[in-house]
Amino acid sequence: MIDDAAVGSVIDPEQPEATYVLExxxxxxxxxxxxxxxxxxxxxxxxxxxxxxxxxxxxxxxxxxxxxxxxxxxxxxxxxxxxxxxxxxxxxxxxxxxxxxxxxxxxxxxxxxxxxxxxxxxxxxxxxxxxxxxxxxxxxxxxxxxxxxxxxxxxxxxxxxxxxxxxxxxxxxxxxxxxxxxxxxxxxxxxxxxxxxxxxxxxxxxxxxxxxxxxxxxxxxxxxxxxxxxxxxxxxxxxxxxxxxxxxxxxxxxxxxxxxxxxxxxxxxLGGKNPLYVAADADVRTAVPSVIRACFASSGQMCLSAERLVLHEDVADEFLARFVPAVRALRLGAGLDYSADMGSLVSADQLAKVEAHVDDALALGARVLAGGVHRSDIGPYFYAPTILDDVPSAALCTREETFGPVVSVTRVASDDEAVRVMNQTEYGLHASVYSTDVARARRIAARVEAGSVAINDGYALLWGSVSAPLGGWKSSGLGRRHxxxxxxxxxEAQTIVVDRGARIGVTLDALYGLDEGRPSELLTSALHLMRRLRLR
Known part of the structure; x- marks a missing residue:
């Protein structure tokens, strides 16, 4: 049963009859x-x-x-x-x-x-x-x-x-x-x-x-x-x-x-099932708007979207008390302006996948804290930003990439447990850790099996750091971009080697042309000298 209050508010387009056609x-x-x-x-x-x-x-x-x-x-x-x-x-x-x-x-x-x-x-x-x-x-x-x-x-x-x-x-x-x-x-x-x-x-x-x-x-x-x-x-x-x-x-x-x-x-x-961990010492007030963006930017249809929200039990209630109403208040709309916080899903197929994941979770005992409904009153493929709690591990939305505005909540008692939960997936694209202790967050990040980890941010600072390599581990891909x-x-790498000694007659071939035994003695001495001088 979904409470009407969980749905959230809506911005209708300023021109409801607009057809959104290209000339x-x-x-x-x-x-x-x-x-x-x-x-x-x-x-x-x-x-x-x-x-x-x-x-x-x-x-x-x-x-x-x-x-x-x-x-x-x-x-x-x-x-x-x-x-x-x-x-x-x-x-x-x-x-x-x-x-x-x-x-x-x-x-x-x-x-x-x-x-x-x-x-x-x-x-x-x-x-x-x-x-x-x-x-x-x-x-x-x-x-x-x-x-x-x-x-x-x-x-x-x-x-x-x-x-x-x-x-x-x-x-x-x-x-x-x-x-x-x-x-x-x-x-x-x-x-x-x-x-x-x-x-x-x-x-x-x-x-x-x-x-x-x-x-x-x-x-x-x-x-x-x-x-x-x-x-x-x-x-x-x-x-x-x-x-x-x-x-x-x-x-x-x-x-x-x-x-x-x-x-x-x-x-x-490739695919991802990205976790976001809110540690016990996180600044909940500043974390909430960042986490909302991490979960619901582009209606959740983003490779780096957070789909698994891992909350330390010490801050879980406080975080959800701020997070849930803020998600319910997100403005949905179809206008070609900046009035809406979230838009539509891309197609009927994408809507069907999101609905299937939510319905499956609910059938297995999950609870809806926000959203969970198709917003056909706005447009054919709009879906309310959704938070699911008490989602069993067998649910589709804990194992498969949803690629929509749906996030599940898991509570943990320690950082160690958080890391175990974060790594319980075949994917390893991206993760986030929120903590006021950056050194602690770095230690957690080092144990996460993902190609990238953001600390106190969802994805924007990572993607915007275009000089740094970006890509996934495990089933999330091969190679890096940026x-x-x-x-x-x-x-393609091409190595070109030049024998500079050829100009003065001191070449490797010349060394090998010396009397029997001398080349090995000379090279052995040279290698020992290079080792002592720590020459590369």
């Missing part, structure tokens, strides 16, 4: 950028706010995908020889254009995904920051590195980063701008070309990216968009030199397997 003069130039021969059929996307049609565009065929990669490969050969500072200049201009034209892409993101404008703006900010970072720091990431050689002074070693060629990016619908760019920007900086396959629902945002990259000065052929579902993504993997995939663990395993068979690299960010890790993933 033809906006859609036509975008869909014209799809790589297609018009032989693979069409797709019609919908607006989650209303369930009404949004845009129709042609799909790409297998031949279209192969053709796109072939053109990208031809363009990449010249691009790889463009000075890195010029390539960085394209990224810098791209970031400025995104900020200047943000209202366009905010509308697209909202109408394709259904998220609130607050959550959509996070993508704009991320795009601008990512572009700035690689424009400024990228050339240093790509600079040759000098390393110690076999013989000090006589051996010169440099490691160069060479572009892999064509990178295939397969991006999901939940963050259509951010996840289209996370590998695209470092790949372009590194001298690669990119072919992007977005989710069909968010193809318009991907095409907008193509338009803006062209306006920023990116030469033709280096960034192309192919449209379609899993078959198009599978075909893309057959032709590219590296695949970057963000999506479910089940599909990620297939992507990794095929990439492995082809002996090409793969960067995979910073130098992206450049390393999207390039």
């Amino acid at each position: 033809p003069d906006v859609v036509a130039p975008l869909v014209a950028r799809v790589v297609t021969s018009h032989e693979a059929g069409t797709h019609r996307s919908i607006c989650p706010f209303t369930g009404a049609p949004l845009a129709t565009f042609s799909l790409s065929s297998p031949a279209d995908v192969a053709g796109a990669v072939e053109r990208a490969r031809a363009a990449q050969r010249s691009w790889a020889h463009v000075p890195v500072r010029e390539r960085a200049g394209v990224l810098g201009r791209f970031g400025r254009i995104v900020l200047d034209r943000q209202s366009e892409v905010l509308d697209l993101i909202q109408m394709e995904v259904g998220k609130s404008r607050r959550s959509a703006f996070e993508e704009v900010a991320d795009a601008a920051q990512l572009a700035r970072h690689f424009a400024v720091r990228g050339p240093r990431y790509l600079a040759p590195r000098r390393l110690a050689g076999m013989l000090p002074l006589l051996t010169g070693v440099r490691v160069h980063r060479r572009p892999v060629g064509v990178v295939g990016v397969i991006a999901p619908w939940n963050y259509p701008l951010t996840l289209a760019l996370s590998e695209t920007l470092p790949a372009l900086l590194a001298g690669d070309a990119v072919v992007l396959k977005p989710d069909p629902q968010t193809t318009l945002t991907a095409l907008w990216v193509a338009e803006v990259l062209e306006d920023a000065g990116l030469p033709a052929g280096l960034f192309q968009v192919v449209a379609g579902g899993g078959d198009v993504g599978a075909e893309l993997i057959e032709h590219v030199d590296h695949v970057a995939f963000t999506g479910s663990t089940a599909t990620g395993r297939k992507v990794a397997a095929r990439a492995g068979e082809r002996l090409v690299g793969a960067t995979l960010e 910073g130098a890790a992206s450049i390393e993933a999207l390039t």
